[in-house]
Structure formats: C-alpha cells, structure tokens
Amino acid sequence: MMAVFEYAPAPESRDVVDIRPSYGLFIDGEFVDGAGPSFKTVNPATEETLAEVACAADQDVDRAVRAASKAFGPWSALPGAERAKYLFRIARLIQERSRELAVLETLDNGKPIRESRDVDLPLVAAHFFYYAGWADKLGHAGFGADPRPVGVAGQVIPWNFPLLMLAWKIAPALACGNTVVLKPAETTPLTALAFAEICVQAGLPAGVVNIVTGAGATGAAVVAHPEVGKVAFTGSTEVGRQIARTVAGTGKKLTLELGGKAANIVFDDAALDQAVEGIVNGIFFNQGHVCCAGSRLLVQESVEEELLAALKRRLGTLRLGDPLDKNTDIGAINSAEQLARIRSLTEAGEQEGAERWSPACELPEQGYWFPPTVFTRVAQSHRIAREEIFGPVLSVLTFRTEAEAIEKANNTPYGLSAGIWTEKGSRILMMADRLRAGVVWANTFNRFDPTAPFGGYKESGYGREGGIAGLEAYLDV
The missing domain is CATH 3.40.605.10 (Aldehyde Dehydrogenase; Chain A, domain 1)
Structure with missing residues (x-):
C-alpha cells in the first residue's frame, strides 16, 4: 500500500x-x-x-x-x-x-x-x-x-x-x-x-x-x-x-x-505508472481549468482494472487546499459560477448511470472547491463524455482495438488535443495521423513550448x- x-x-x-x-x-x-x-x-x-x-x-x-x-x-x-x-x-x-x-x-x-x-x-x-x-x-x-x-x-x-x-x-x-x-x-x-x-x-x-x-x-x-x-x-x-x-x-x-474534450488514450503496452502521471497532469492540473485537458480517458480493456487501481492510489496522495501552500496539488475553482457548472454536470453524470468516485478529501469551508473526481461506466452519449466540464472531472471509457479508440476519440464536436500512451512508435504516428486534434502528445500531456503552434479543429x-x-x-x- x-x-x-x-x-x-x-x-x-x-x-x-x-x-x-x-x-x-x-x-x-x-x-x-x-x-x-x-x-x-x-x-x-x-x-x-x-x-x-x-x-x-x-x-x-x-x-x-x-x-x-x-x-x-x-x-x-x-x-x-x-x-x-x-x-x-x-x-x-x-x-x-x-x-x-x-x-x-x-x-x-x-x-x-x-x-x-x-x-x-x-x-x-x-x-x-x-x-x-x-x-x-x-x-x-x-x-x-x-x-x-x-x-x-x-x-x-x-x-x-x-x-x-x-x-x-x-x-x-x-x-x-x-x-x-x-x-x-x-x-x-x-x-x-x-x-x-x-x-x-x-x-x-x-x-x-x-x-x-x-x-x-x-x-x-x-x-x-x-x-x-x-x-x-x-x-x-x-x-x-x-x-x-x-x-x-x-x-x-x-x-x-x-473548448475541448480531449481523449487521453492508454494502450495495453503503455508504461502504466508513467501513464497515470500523465492522466493526473492531463485533467487535474489547474483544477481541470484547461481547454486541452485530457478529460476523457480511453483505456484498453485488458489493462483497465490495473490502470484504474493505480490511478485511484495516486489520487489518494493529491493534496487539496490553500493555493499559496507549496505542497498543494489541487487549488480552488475560479468562481462560484464555474463551481455551479461543475456540480451540475457531475450530477447529470450520476443521473445518467455513470459511477462516481473521489478520494477521501476534506474541503475548506470558505471558498470554491471541488474534489478530484473520476467517472467509470461512462457511455459516449453521456453529457460528461460530450460537454466540456472545465473542472477536475475525468470520464473513463474503454476500447478493444486501435480502430475503436480512434472512432471514440474523434466522436466529439471538439478537436483541440489528444494524448497517446504506447511503447510503439509506429502506433504513435498512425494514431496521430488519424486523430482529429490540433495537438497530439505522445507519452506525455500538457507540455507547451513557445516555438510550437497550438490550436484546434471543429468547435x-x-x-x-x-x-x-x-x-x-x-x-x-
């Protein structure tokens, strides 16, 4: 443990x-x-x-x-x-x-x-x-x-x-x-x-x-x-x-x-510990207030159980609280209005049948706070899989084949970013070519450089x- x-x-x-x-x-x-x-x-x-x-x-x-x-x-x-x-x-x-x-x-x-x-x-x-x-x-x-x-x-x-x-x-x-x-x-x-x-x-x-x-x-x-x-x-x-x-x-x-609704795609040959860090950085960085956040996790079925167990262990170590504390990982939601939107969409996720999980997390009494949250048993038709939540909320979907991963990743009105986790360079290049996203990260996520262009497609x-x-x-x- x-x-x-x-x-x-x-x-x-x-x-x-x-x-x-x-x-x-x-x-x-x-x-x-x-x-x-x-x-x-x-x-x-x-x-x-x-x-x-x-x-x-x-x-x-x-x-x-x-x-x-x-x-x-x-x-x-x-x-x-x-x-x-x-x-x-x-x-x-x-x-x-x-x-x-x-x-x-x-x-x-x-x-x-x-x-x-x-x-x-x-x-x-x-x-x-x-x-x-x-x-x-x-x-x-x-x-x-x-x-x-x-x-x-x-x-x-x-x-x-x-x-x-x-x-x-x-x-x-x-x-x-x-x-x-x-x-x-x-x-x-x-x-x-x-x-x-x-x-x-x-x-x-x-x-x-x-x-x-x-x-x-x-x-x-x-x-x-x-x-x-x-x-x-x-x-x-x-x-x-x-x-x-x-x-x-x-x-x-x-x-x-x-806006964005990026897919973070994890294949069964990925370095799972590295992928977990990338998933956390992809959706919980800046409380999920990121246009290119990896808010949809697409994980290959054969490693779903192992990856989710590792992810939940990792989320249990995140520290939520005073943003000025250098130990803090999860800060405050920017406004009462944004907090209300996050709450509304997560409630819709539960009502539509997705399973909600958050680590044990004490929220401060003052201010605007929301715990890191993971939804499993998510269908592509669910609002939490289609709408931009812009908060620390991850929706998990599964796939079996590369073709299914591509189809699910592209099944969104957005096209800002995507992530791929695999040891195969050929798979990275093939997936990047077929994903309809302006930025595709390979074995990393949310990395920026002033020399690199950034932008999206569709909505x-x-x-x-x-x-x-x-x-x-x-x-x-």
Missing part, C-alpha cells in the same frame, strides 16, 4: 505583492477611470475581495482603440530590432518580478502556487523572449519578403491562464508591429494590470498596449470596434460563435481558441498561436 506522508504547511508569503484598493483602465500609457460601474475581484480560495476594478464602457473602449490607432504608425515604423528591445526588456522584467506575479496570479485565480511559479511564469517570459527574436526576421518567416502588420489587435482572454494567455497574444502582436487593446477576464484582471505597470517600467511607447477591464459587454465592444483589424479570442465555444458572427463580413482577421476554433504559425495572424500576408 502506498504510504501517504503528512506535509507541514509551506505557505508562500503574500508580502511580495502590493495590491491596490482599486484599479483603473490602462489607456494611452496611463491608468484612468472607467465610465462603467466598478466591480470586485475576489480570491476564490477565501472569497476575500482583493480589489475594486474599473469597468470599461463603450466610450472607454473607443478611447483605447483610438490610442492604439495613434500609436500604430510610429510603432510599426520602428525597425524590428528596436521593437525587439522592448520585448526583451518586458521579458526580463517579467523574470525579475516572477515571484510577485506568481503570487498575484494564485491569489486572483486560485491555482496552486507551484503551477503559477514553475509553469505559468517561465512560459510567459519565454513567449516574450521567443517573439522578440522574430521581430527583426519577419521577412524570413515564410510570409513574403516584406510582411506588414495588420494594425490594432483586439484581444480577449480567459481566466484559466490569465498572464500566459496575455503573453500568447501580446508578444506576437507587438513583434509584428501591431498595437493592442486587451480585455482580461472579469474574475482575473490583476496580473494584466500588473503587466500594464511592466509596460510603463519597460518604457513601451504610450498606446502600444492598452488594457480595458470589464465583463462580456466590454469584450464585445472591443471585438466590434471598426478600427480593430485583428481579433484574437480564447474562451468558450458559445462566445466564439458570437464573435465569429460579429466579425463576419468586416474583413477583420480572426483566430479562435475555444475548438481555428487559427494557431505559438511558433512561426502564431505570427501569421498578426501580419497582412
């Missing part, structure tokens, strides 16, 4: 973060008041109010877009090597302030500090370093000898990776010579506002980056503004459809990174972010 060790509390100090009582909008290089009513952003682990944040009304969005339009001419006229200097400076400042930013991200989002510190922040800096390197080499990226920037980029990002999604969008936009109006998620605006301070600290010209906080109406105003030439959105498929309708016929460039959106492919959306090719 696996020994479970007790860990002494190891909390990260909040003293490295100085959260202001209130924040304004960042427009044309300055923090200004918003015309809309302010809103509160809370710590989902404690329900404590962290700050009051300004809400941008339509006139605020217009002001931000006009500031970005004004800054576009001088910024795009700079030699690429000069733009690169600003990006390199931003990347270094992110590294210098990484501990502060990681704590701030965990406080506002609820994810464990280990993930903010060891995954998110290194990747944020890496994206700015990577695209800084491309700023003076755009003519060699395969998009023609002299590709030109689009203009003002309107960007709307989600709450699951607030600072990382900002980096995915702002870094390539600036490298290509565009200016930006970014709308962070309503529940997680604080690291975007800290990034605004970094832009000032780096000496970035006023208007090149503008950050307007607010809810869905603010994002809709950014998307619909006639002077925005490029729209980038990461979020739900439902909102993605609305954005596509808004942009249709306008001539705006559009990239959408939407998971279109366009790619990351790598050379991530430049194309921000250039008139």
Whole structure:
C-alpha cells in the first residue's frame, strides 16, 4: 500500500505583492477611470475581495482603440530590432518580478502556487523572449519578403491562464508591429494590470498596449470596434460563435481558441505508472481549468482494472487546499459560477448511470472547491463524455482495438488535443495521423513550448498561436 506522508504547511508569503484598493483602465500609457460601474475581484480560495476594478464602457473602449490607432504608425515604423528591445526588456522584467506575479496570479485565480511559479511564469517570459527574436526576421518567416502588420489587435482572454494567455497574444502582436487593446477576464484582471505597470517600467511607447477591464459587454465592444483589424479570442465555444458572427463580413482577421474534450488514450503496452502521471497532469492540473485537458480517458480493456487501481492510489496522495501552500496539488475553482457548472454536470453524470468516485478529501469551508473526481461506466452519449466540464472531472471509457479508440476519440464536436500512451512508435504516428486534434502528445500531456503552434479543429476554433504559425495572424500576408 502506498504510504501517504503528512506535509507541514509551506505557505508562500503574500508580502511580495502590493495590491491596490482599486484599479483603473490602462489607456494611452496611463491608468484612468472607467465610465462603467466598478466591480470586485475576489480570491476564490477565501472569497476575500482583493480589489475594486474599473469597468470599461463603450466610450472607454473607443478611447483605447483610438490610442492604439495613434500609436500604430510610429510603432510599426520602428525597425524590428528596436521593437525587439522592448520585448526583451518586458521579458526580463517579467523574470525579475516572477515571484510577485506568481503570487498575484494564485491569489486572483486560485491555482496552486507551484503551477503559477514553475509553469505559468517561465512560459510567459519565454513567449516574450521567443517573439522578440522574430521581430527583426519577419521577412524570413515564410510570409513574403516584406510582411506588414495588420494594425490594432483586439484581444480577449480567459481566466484559466490569465498572464500566459496575455503573453500568447501580446508578444506576437507587438513583434509584428501591431498595437493592442486587451480585455482580461472579469474574475482575473490583476496580473494584466500588473503587466500594464511592466509596460510603463519597460518604457513601451504610450498606446502600444492598452488594457480595458470589464465583463462580456466590454469584450464585445472591443471585438466590434471598426478600427480593430485583428481579433484574437480564447474562451468558450458559445462566445466564439458570437464573435465569429460579429466579425463576419468586416474583413477583420480572426483566430479562435475555444473548448475541448480531449481523449487521453492508454494502450495495453503503455508504461502504466508513467501513464497515470500523465492522466493526473492531463485533467487535474489547474483544477481541470484547461481547454486541452485530457478529460476523457480511453483505456484498453485488458489493462483497465490495473490502470484504474493505480490511478485511484495516486489520487489518494493529491493534496487539496490553500493555493499559496507549496505542497498543494489541487487549488480552488475560479468562481462560484464555474463551481455551479461543475456540480451540475457531475450530477447529470450520476443521473445518467455513470459511477462516481473521489478520494477521501476534506474541503475548506470558505471558498470554491471541488474534489478530484473520476467517472467509470461512462457511455459516449453521456453529457460528461460530450460537454466540456472545465473542472477536475475525468470520464473513463474503454476500447478493444486501435480502430475503436480512434472512432471514440474523434466522436466529439471538439478537436483541440489528444494524448497517446504506447511503447510503439509506429502506433504513435498512425494514431496521430488519424486523430482529429490540433495537438497530439505522445507519452506525455500538457507540455507547451513557445516555438510550437497550438490550436484546434471543429468547435475548438481555428487559427494557431505559438511558433512561426502564431505570427501569421498578426501580419497582412
């Protein structure tokens, strides 16, 4: 039997973060008041109010877009090597302030500090370093000898990776010579506002980056503004459809990174202990708040019993609790609204006949929490097998043959990612070729690199972010 060790509390100090009582909008290089009513952003682990944040009304969005339009001419006229200097400076400042930013991200989002510190922040800096390197080499990226920037980029990002999604969008936009109006998620605006301070600290010209906080109406105003030439959105498929309708016929460039229901496929020849770690990382990383989460486990029948026993033993060692504790594996659900959705879908899973299991897990009394959960006896028709739960919930299905695995994996309206666990290289290549997913991991899961493109098919959106492919959306090719 696996020994479970007790860990002494190891909390990260909040003293490295100085959260202001209130924040304004960042427009044309300055923090200004918003015309809309302010809103509160809370710590989902404690329900404590962290700050009051300004809400941008339509006139605020217009002001931000006009500031970005004004800054576009001088910024795009700079030699690429000069733009690169600003990006390199931003990347270094992110590294210098990484501990502060990681704590701030965990406080506002609820994810464990280990993930903010060891995954998110290194990747944020890496994206700015990577695209800084491309700023003076755009003519060699395969998009023609002299590709030109689009203009003002309107960007709307989600709450699951607030600072990382900002980096995915702002870094390539600036490298290509565009200016930006970014709308962070309503529940997680604080690291975007800290990034605004970094832009000032780096000496970035006023208007090149503008950050307007607010809810869905603010994002809709950014998307619909006639002077925005490029729209980038990461979020739900439902909102993605609305954005596509808004942009249709306008001539705006559009990239959408939407929902997912990824299959994590384990064959009978896989290294099962390694696969268990990949399954845990695939669905319980960031509380399952991951578009490409491996939320459907497809396991070959002959190893189902052995794999599930090992998985349950492993889940019994996960630690749920204070996200600022360095020992924590499972943090808080980001909001009461998201927790209600997770509860609703898991209840539907039980009602439809799936068998629910969670390890013994004491949930804190304050905050938004949900235990790691596994459903077995899942049918493809069940809602938990078809709908994106966006929480720490795994649905287990079985297969006998490669053809059945492919058919079940592709039986989804989404197509963002997939995972394959097998010792056979030929099987990996064959499966990857037949899986309708934008990213296919082999004997690993949830691994990201700024040099690699990311994106999906079907209801998971279109366009790619990351790598050379991530430049194309921000250039008139």
